Amino acid sequence: GNSVTQMEGPVTLSEEAFLTINCTYTATGYPSLFWYVQYPGEGLQLLLKATKADDKGSNKGFEATYRKETTSFHLEKGSVQVSDSAVYFCALRMEYGNKLVFGAGTILRVKS
Amino acid sequence: NAGVMQNPRHLVRRRGQEARLRCSPMKGHSHVYWYRQLPEEGLKFMVYLQKENIIDESGMPKERFSAEFPKEGPSILRIQQVVRGDSAAYFCASSPQVSSYNEQFFGPGTRLTVL
Numbered sequence: 001g002n003s004v005t006q007m008e009g010p011v012t013l014s015e016e017a018f019l020t021i022n023c024t025y026t027a028t029g030y031p032s033l034f035w036y037v038q039y040p041g042e043g044l045q046l047l048l049k050a051t052k053a054d055d056k057g058s059n060k061g062f063e064a065t066y067r068k069e070t071t072s073f074h075l076e077k078g079s080v081q082v083s084d085s086a087v088y089f090c091a092l093r094m095e096y097g098n099k100l101v102f103g104a105g106t107i108l109r110v111k112s
Numbered sequence: 113n114a115g116v117m118q119n120p121r122h123l124v125r126r127r128g129q130e131a132r133l134r135c136s137p138m139k140g141h142s143h144v145y146w147y148r149q150l151p152e153e154g155l156k157f158m159v160y161l162q163k164e165n166i167i168d169e170s171g172m173p174k175e176r177f178s179a180e181f182p183k184e185g186p187s188i189l190r191i192q193q194v195v196r197g198d199s200a201a202y203f204c205a206s207s208p209q210v211s212s213y214n215e216q217f218f219g220p221g222t223r224l225t226v227l
Contacts, residue, residue: 004154036218041220042220042221043116043118043203043218043219043220043221044155044203044205044218045218046215046216046217049215089154089155098143098145098160098167098168099145099157099160099168099170099171100145100147100155100157100205100216101157102147102154102155102156103154104152104153104154105153105154
């Protein structure tokens with residue numbers, strides 16, 4: 001079946017450090033890929049998305065590139081802030097499907 | 113435009129009781145999805161509904177769980193005879209009927225605790 005694997009956390013960084021959160025997927029077909037962020041006590045917010053191979057999604061300084069050859073969608077940010085502390089979820093949705101398939105989530109903690 | 117609303121935000125039930133979770137989608141959205149997040153796990157799809165129809169319930173447990181999205185009013189996720197393993201955060205998401213169908217907008221969730 002379709003699945004998403006994320007690097008385990010928590011990831012702890014100092015402010016202004018470079019961030020990478022790895023995400024790989026397994027899917028039969030051509031999924032759309034998403035990163036969602038969940039701040040404490042809140043629901044998920046869409047951070048960025050990419051709908052086809054080589055697309056780059058970007059938002060708020062975060063970027064991720066849809067790599068079909070490596071089935072990956074790694075999240076990066078050049079300089080993290082304390083306010084980026086949250087749980088980050090990688091997810092996929094199949095071309096003709098409706099449900100999102102999520103990874104387990106990665107906790108990010110940024111220290112000042 | 114108000115976001116997806118869920119209530120209650122926190123719900124405590126004793127084993128054997130019923131839990132009713134409500135979700136009001138964003139205005140103009142007629143597609144509703146329910147997901148469950150067990151402690152320290154990702155979200156798992158439960159059910160997808162349109163007004164008065166269940167489209168995909170492949171993620172719903174076979175017993176005790178049911179969902180509806182009536183013509184009027186919120187979508188309801190109902191759990192009968194709750195057990196401790198039902199303790200989780202339940203998230204509702206909605207999407208519009210046409211266009212942008214790839215994005216689902218999530219509510220803040222209902223955190224169910226079964227004592």
